[in-house]
């Protein structure tokens with residue numbers, strides 16, 4: 001089955017009691033048993049829920065995996081994966097990791113005796129120096145937030161396999177429509193389904209997809225034992241979102257590319273970071289491992305000041321100023337004062353997050369309206385700050 005057909009049908013069966021074509025929202029905490037232990041496969045809703053089961057099967061199919069396990073948020077999914085490790089184990093990750101993941105690694109799991117290394121995984125060789133007998137997992141994101149750096153998934157999984165190390169890919173930015181890490185040798189895929197998978201900015205949800213039974217069993221155990229499950233209403237919304245994932249992604253990609261080109265041509269724009277641009281450092285690898293280049297991008301202004309960025313963001317009429325990404329509506333954000341505000345200035349500048357850097361989650365509106373909205377807002381920005389002019 002091809003992707004679009006799977007998005008509409010995978011995991012979904014007409015409801016056995018009524019024939020309802022849409023999976024019902026099984027808003028129940030428990031299920032009646034005929035005799036103790038004699039039941040229809042459902043005992044208690046932390047352990048199993050039919051709406052969640054349908055979503056888990058759907059997500060597994062989309063990622064070409066055997067098992068899908070859903071959680072109450074992307075961070076809950078991440079938390080469960082890291083809990084498969086033990087004190088003394090080491091994990092290697094990208095230095096430009098999602099802030100919430102970095103926070104969980106360093107503030108929650110480090111005190112429990114896990115060790116984390118952060119490296120520039122755009123150079124896969126840099127992993128080798130950090131591997132020792134305690135290394136149990138490599139965790140990567142690609143493309144990364146907000147610089148859109150691309151990591152060669154296959155190059156990393158090849159190194160990992162030689163050392164019996166699990167590779168987990170956070171596939172939130174790319175989605176299974178654009179990139180299928182399990183096919184490239186990864187052992188685990190994690191999603192913030194809050195973003196493109198749900199796709200309508202109306203649900204917080206996470207998921208893990210994998211192929212190996214022993215990994216799946218550990219994760220089902222953790223899901224049930226620690227209980228960060230997603231509720232049936234949220235599962236219903238995610239299932240509904242998935243049905244149009246392929247159509248939405250096609251438009252996100254089309255708009256992302258058009259917006260990147262328009263920004264590049266604007267005289268007040270300095271750099272545009274979009275893996276679909278030929279000059280982007282990760283363009284060739286992105287072309288190799290992704291179907292298209294997505295709807296996320298960032299750019300900086302020649303007037304590289306926080307004031308200029310704020311002026312721009314206050315003047316967009318369609319792009320809304322907000323955290324998050326991946327919904328049908330276009331969003332604009334300012335990493336220096338929002339997602340990356342807690343990172344020391346020098347370190348922030350080193351990773352490329354300059355004062356004027358602006359991140360866009362390009363939605364599925366009409367392309368021309370989005371471009372016009374950004375151009376009129378950039379036109380309102382001063383060429384240079386008074387200080388720089390002097």
Ligand SMILES: *Cc1c(COP(=O)(O)O)cnc(C)c1O
Pocket residue numbers: 073074075076098100101141145170172173191192193194195204205206
């Ligand atoms: C949002 C996000 C997360 C965290 O997911 P939540 O659903 O907000 O808990 C993890 N990774 C990436 C790349 C994200 O964008």
